[in-house]
Amino acid sequence: MSVLTDLIYGGSNAVAGLTEGAVNDAIAKYGADKEIAFGDTAYFFPTIYAATGVKVKTLGDLTACVGVLKSLITNQEDLGQALNAGLATAVGAEILEGLKYLEADPYGKETGIGFVPDPIIRSLGVPLVTGNIPGVAVVLGKADNEKDVISVVKDYQSKGIMTFLVGDVIEQVAQGVKMGLEFRVIPLGHDVTSVIHVVTVAIRAALIFGNVQPGDLAGLLDYTKNRVPAFVNTFGAINEVVVSAGAGAIALGFPVVVDIDLGENQVPGALESVCDHSLTVAKSLELRNIKIKVTELPIPVAFAAAFEGEIIRKADMHNEMWSSANPTAELVLMKDVSEVEDRRITIIGPDFDRGKDLALATFVEVAGKKMQVDFEAVIERKFHAWFNYMEGVMHTGQRNQVRVRVSNAAFEAGLRLRHFAEVLYVMIRNEFEAVVDKCQVTIITDPAEAAKFRDEVAMPRYAQRDDRLASMTDEAVDRYYTCILCQSFAPAHCCVVTPERLGLCGAVSWLDAKATNELDPNGPCQPIEKLGLIDERTGRYEEVNRMIKEATHGAVENVTLYSILEDPMTSCGCFECICGIEAVSSGVIVVNREYKGMTPAGMTFGELASCTGGGVQTPGFMGHGRHFIASKKFLSAEGGIARIVWMPKELKDDVAERLNKTAKELYGIENFADMVADETVTCDAEELIGWLTEKGHPVLGLEPLM
Numbered sequence: 293m294s295v296l297t298d299l300i301y302g303g304s305n306a307v308a309g310l311t312e313g314a315v316n317d318a319i320a321k322y323g324a325d326k327e328i329a330f331g332d333t334a335y336f337f338p339t340i341y342a343a344t345g346v347k348v349k350t351l352g353d354l355t356a357c358v359g360v361l362k363s364l365i366t367n368q369e370d371l372g373q374a375l376n377a378g379l380a381t382a383v384g385a386e387i388l389e390g391l392k393y394l395e396a397d398p399y400g401k402e403t404g405i406g407f408v409p410d411p412i413i414r415s416l417g418v419p420l421v422t423g424n425i426p427g428v429a430v431v432l433g434k435a436d437n438e439k440d441v442i443s444v445v446k447d448y449q450s451k452g453i454m455t456f457l458v459g460d461v462i463e464q465v466a467q468g469v470k471m472g473l474e475f476r477v478i479p480l481g482h483d484v485t486s487v488i489h490v491v492t493v494a495i496r497a498a499l500i501f502g503n504v505q506p507g508d509l510a511g512l513l514d515y516t517k518n519r520v521p522a523f524v525n526t527f528g529a530i531n532e533v534v535v536s537a538g539a540g541a542i543a544l545g546f547p548v549v550v551d552i553d554l555g556e557n558q559v560p561g562a563l564e565s566v567c568d569h570s571l572t573v574a575k576s577l578e579l580r581n582i583k584i585k586v587t588e589l590p591i592p593v594a595f596a597a598a599f600e601g602e603i604i605r606k607a608d609m610h611n612e613m614w615s616s617a618n619p620t621a622e623l624v625l626m627k628d629v630s631e632v633e634d635r636r637i638t639i640i641g642p643d644f645d646r647g648k649d650l651a652l653a654t655f656v657e658v659a660g661k662k663m664q665v666d667f668e669a670v671i672e673r674k675f676h677a678w679f680n681y682m683e684g685v686m687h688t689g690q691r692n693q694v695r696v697r698v699s700n701a702a703f704e705a706g707l708r709l710r711h712f713a714e715v716l717y718v719m720i721r722n723e724f725e726a727v728v729d730k731c732q733v734t735i736i737t738d739p740a741e742a743a744k745f746r747d748e749v750a751m752p753r754y755a756q757r758d759d760r761l762a763s764m765t766d767e768a769v770d771r772y773y774t775c776i777l778c779q780s781f782a783p784a785h786c787c788v789v790t791p792e793r794l795g796l797c798g799a800v801s802w803l804d805a806k807a808t809n810e811l812d813p814n815g816p817c818q819p820i821e822k823l824g825l826i827d828e829r830t831g832r833y834e835e836v837n838r839m840i841k842e843a844t845h846g847a848v849e850n851v852t853l854y855s856i857l858e859d860p861m862t863s864c865g866c867f868e869c870i871c872g873i874e875a876v877s878s879g880v881i882v883v884n885r886e887y888k889g890m891t892p893a894g895m896t897f898g899e900l901a902s903c904t905g906g907g908v909q910t911p912g913f914m915g916h917g918r919h920f921i922a923s924k925k926f927l928s929a930e931g932g933i934a935r936i937v938w939m940p941k942e943l944k945d946d947v948a949e950r951l952n953k954t955a956k957e958l959y960g961i962e963n964f965a966d967m968v969a970d971e972t973v974t975c976d977a978e979e980l981i982g983w984l985t986e987k988g989h990p991v992l993g994l995e996p997l998m
């Protein structure tokens with residue numbers, strides 16, 4: 293046997309032995325009926341479930357899994373067999389980590405975070421498909437030289453790569469890199485087995501987005517290999533358990549780069565040695581074919597998507613521009629080419645060194661032959677992300693309700709207003725080059741000037757846009773758009789985006805889709821001519837069906853725009869909300885991704901969400917965007933928003949104003965949101981119907997759904 297296969301089998305056998313012992317001990321201690329779960333997942337022990345279809349619910353279920361695990365370890369020279377042994381290690385690691393969850397919050401006292409809940413995976417869908425997160429790195433072990441691993445992880449961070457840390461590298465990296473989910477540097481745990489927590493993310497992606505069926509091991513491996521852009525870097529000496537875990541990674545299609553010389557034991561494309569750490573990142577990206585678009589910006593702080601979630605606390609804050617204290621506004625206006633001087637930057641008022649609390653009006657004028665007034669808001673909405681990408685800058689809100697903080701560190705580094713303008717200029721010219729030929733930026737911090745700008749220029753424009761949006765109904769336009777961005781993860785999914793029904797991720801409105809099509813005519817959003825009406829009630833069109841069939845390569849042939857029962861729109865998995873039938877009341881419940889509790893359907897968000905996805909149509913369940921809830925088209929084939937009987941309170945409060953307006957217009961009902969129950973009322977279906985009766989909820993007057 294080669295040194296390599298020797299090590300793999302050594303590691304797999306060791307893990308198998310450990311796993312068997314640990315399962316037996318746990319059964320002896322707690323009994324075989326003791327329930328076991330990672331928590332906040334609908335996929336049980338995801339590796340075992342995906343690979344074999346077995347739903348682990350009790351300790352007793354694990355005994356059979358140990359048998360399967362051992363059968364994967366054949367001790368044969370063949371590399372394919374050895375990779376199977378690597379998968380056995382993954383199963384063993386999952387069981388060993390799962391057993392830790394017999395204790396509440398096993399990672400509470402450790403630095404790592406352990407198991408990643410389903411809703412977080414769903415929330416990663418959009419950044420992954422748009423390339424905002426271009427890849428996933430697993431950095432494992434203990435570096436001989438701390439500085440090296442710090443610079444590797446920093447490099448990944450600057451490229452937006454999501455990095456998971458396992459082992460002593462956690463403390464090493466903590467010395468020089470900001471860590472946490474919001475910085476895309478995530479400590480998993482210290483035991484090698486904790487690497488399973490990133491493996492199950494990839495595996496659940498296959499189940500959630502890819503419609504891979506539990507038990508279809510070949511389909512699973514094909515999905516992770518081709519669609520999950522992950523790879524592994526090990527630092528320092530490697531033992532047989534690390535090697536066999538690495539074999540598991542390779543079986544899933546994730547290349548492994550080690551920093552020791554493996555000589556002829558290397559497997560090109562799958563297992564390679566890079567002993568010079570300055571080459572680790574480039575080699576890893578090359579092995580996974582990850583291409584990074586670099587934007588050179590003339591600013592003194594880092595600029596990367598990884599800083600988008602950075603929070604700046606009061607103690608670290610040098611300046612604050614906040615609408616509650618001073619006038620603020622953000623506006624993009626389309627101008628005639630003759631009125632715009634390209635790259636002109638104007639600052640009116642004091643800079644960050646001449647005042648702590650400032651006003652902030654950010655005014656961008658653009659011109660271009662293919663520019664349209666409708667794209668103003670699309671560009672303007674990007675300010676939020678771009679400002680946040682600056683390390684040491686936090687931005688929330690939009691329009692005249694804005695809050696921007698600049699950290700002490702960013703100020704010390706030399707960050708000034710001019711750099712905000714530079715960022716906008718460069719990013720607009722980069723991302724909107726197809727429509728913007730010229731761009732000039734004006735930043736106003738003088739409070740009187742900023743107030744004048746806000747009241748006389750910005751507010752009237754916002755009002756105009758709102759009028760335009762209100763008049764933009766599905767009837768008023770001559771085309772809808774497809775969006776197939778999510779096909780890189782959900783190959784059979786396609787959203788149909790209409791003015792009244794935005795994409796289910798919540799990030800693509802009809803105007804966004806229109807702009808995307810203009811910017812990239814062969815890109816993910818294609819126009820659907822509104823032709824061949826078949827049925828107005830459900831929103832069924834020949835042309836929509838034709839385009840869907842084409843976009844999904846035949847996977848979906850019929851789809852309606854407004855029904856949850858008849859050929860509902862498919863879901864990819866990254867939906868903001870899930871809507872499902874509540875059988876007792878014949879209504880529907882709507883649950884948002886952030887809600888962690890139980891619902892009257894007896895299922896959590898994660899469990900409801902697992903009923904649909906992967907581009908499959910599941911009548912009775914539908915993923916959708918938050919904004920769609922108050923639309924007149926929401927479930928209009930089944931009676932509209934009058935079907936909504938329950939929502940988590942946070943979601944209800946968020947949409948209440950618009951929901952009430954729609955209910956008033958559709959049914960003449962006042963304060964409809966007060967008739968919709970939430971978790972503070974009840975999570976029990978029987979109690980719910982009693983409460984609805986008491987409130988006189990309109991669902992009681994509708995036809996039964998089934």
Ligand code: SF4
Pocket residue numbers: 418775776777778779786787789794795796797798799800864866
């Ligand atoms: Fe994905 Fe649909 Fe959003 Fe497009 S609109 S990014 S396909 S969820």
Ligand code: ZN
Pocket residue numbers: 417418778797864865866867
């Ligand atoms: Zn999606």
